[in-house]
Amino acid sequence: MLSPTISKMNTISVICFNFNIIFLIVLLLFVSLSSQLGSKVEELPGFEGPLPFELETGYIGLGERDDDMQVFYYFIKSENDPAKDPLLLWLTGGPGCSSFSGLAFQIGPFAFKTEKYDGNVPNLVLRPQSWTKVSSIIFVDLPLGTGFSYAKNLTANRNDWKLVHHTHQFLRKWLIDHPEFLSNDFYMGGDSYSGIAGPAIVQEISKGNEIGLQPPINLQGYLLGNPLTTRKEKNEQIPFAHGMGLISDELYESLKRNCKEEYINVDFRNELCLRDLNYYDECLSGIDPYNILYRYCKDDSTKKHEGPWIRSLTQKFDSSLNSPLTEWDTRCQTYHFFLATQWANDQSVRKSLHIREGTKGKWERCWKSDFEEEISSSFVFHVNLSAKGYRSLIYSGDHDASIPFMSTQAWIRALNYSIVEDWRPWLLENQVAGYTRRYSNQMTFATVKGSGHTASQDKPDEGYAMFSRWIASKPL
Missing domain, CATH: 3.40.50.1820 (Alpha/Beta hydrolase fold, catalytic domain)
Incomplete structure (x- = not known):
């Protein structure tokens, strides 16, 4: 005959075993239901x-x-x-x-x-x-x-x-x-x-x-x-540009002297620093900041989607993904972004990807508006x-x-x-x-x-x- 202690332990083991079984059944049931969320392409x-x-x-x-x-x-x-x-x-x-x-x-x-x-x-x-x-x-x-x-x-x-x-x-x-x-x-x-x-x-x-x-x-x-x-990355952008030969020694030294190596929070009354920064922007106006070896493309629509920490280094770009196709150059890195937009907005693609109808209008690769940093x-x-x-x-x-x-x-x-x-x-x-x-x-x-x-x-x-x-x- 089993002692009361052993009997109690066996009862607890059975309860725990049953609980685990119930938990696994619930989990499998949930997985079975939730797996409908994912679809194989x-x-x-x-x-x-x-x-x-x-x-x-x-x-x-x-x-x-x-x-x-x-x-x-x-x-x-x-x-x-x-x-x-x-x-x-x-x-x-x-x-x-x-x-x-x-x-x-x-x-x-x-x-x-x-x-x-x-x-x-x-x-x-x-x-x-x-x-x-x-x-x-x-x-x-x-x-x-x-x-x-x-x-x-x-x-x-x-x-x-x-x-x-x-x-x-x-x-x-x-x-x-x-x-x-x-x-x-x-x-x-x-x-x-x-x-x-x-x-x-x-x-x-x-x-x-x-x-x-x-x-x-x-x-x-x-x-x-x-x-x-x-x-604070912009404070290293200027030394980088100097090291890569994009600006002269004289401009670099003047920037360091007049801006005191602070290029983000610039005093608007510091005319010498602002003058040097404008000259710096001119020197890099024909350079793609994302890769200085890239072909420079004026219709690079992606730059308008980036935050001010990058925009400050670049010129303002006015073109958009709605630019005439003749303006797109296949040699530009961003040409593939244009292709992606055409691809993702095709109804046959959306059907293959199992996109829910009526949930999304035009697909855009980047959408920065109203994002709070x-x-x-x-x-x-x-x-x-x-x-x-x-x-x-x-x-x-x-x-x-x-x-x-x-x-x-x-x-x-x-x-x-x-x-x-x-x-x-x-x-x-x-x-x-x-x-x-x-x-x-x-x-x-x-x-x-x-x-x-x-x-x-x-x-x-x-x-x-x-x-x-x-x-x-x-x-x-």
Whole structure:
């Protein structure tokens, strides 16, 4: 005969077992229902034949009611081993640029074919250097109103902190819908303006794990390309321009003397400084700040979507995506942005992507209007994340004049961590692909030689080599 203690223990075990069974049934039922949010995409207009990779699109609702806030995403499974490979969530900058930019122009498995637009659906080609060769990637349209995401009250949901909270909420809900990825290593990734929100998102995910938010996220680290961080980047833009031979020694020395090396908060009564800054703007008026090697294109409509921290370096551009087609030059980097707009607004494309009818009017790659920039600097988040020991990769295209590698190096130095591997070249096919350095806070800094603001777009082979080595915890 069992003792009362053993009998009580057996009863508790049965109750716990039954509770776990009930929990699993509820979870499976929820997953079964919520999986309707995601739909597999078999074919894409402009691409010949079935897709040679697994693409899923869908919406995740964040509001109390389904139609309050709907975040659209593209999910591509790793082409290697999705059960074991890392999971990456990619957020494009802007603020307010669709992460379709990351998918189609930078790190995804397809790109637009460079050819004159003839009125038909633009053609797509495979990108062999896709980061999905070694990781599964979620490309998310946030902030709300960006890409195909929509909400009832957009104005109230378009600021830095809402972007942070929404991305965090999206990820946990997405993982409930995709429980097979709960055990995969997770990394947050982004570039440009995502340097502001990205580290804050990682910190919020970390804190959520600590207080037991469900489901748990297997957070390992983050990576950022040419990231806006302190909003003081313009103070390094001028030394960068001098180092690259874009302004004379005399102008550089005069700028330093008259502006006292402060080029952001300039006293309007300081006529000598303003004179030098005007001369500086004239010297760079025919240069693309995103990559000083690019062909300069007056119809570069993307610049009007960027924040004042970049606009201040460039001239005002009046043309838009509605410019006559004859004005578009296929040699311009932004020609592909034009193709993307034509592609995403085609009804056959929307049908293939399972876009809900009546939820979105004209698709625009970037939509910055009414976005409130609340976070003055993301430096403090890097401090906090470094203390927690998360891995990080910070990389810079070394020909970007908008967020120069010098400004990124400056805030990394300010973290005050010791160097564990000093400055050295990293190689691809026995050629220097850039330079790198590692720090004791598990942070790796790297440059990508000859690339600009979106390094993997300019140098896809080098970008893939850098990412695939780092994500596998191998030396660059």
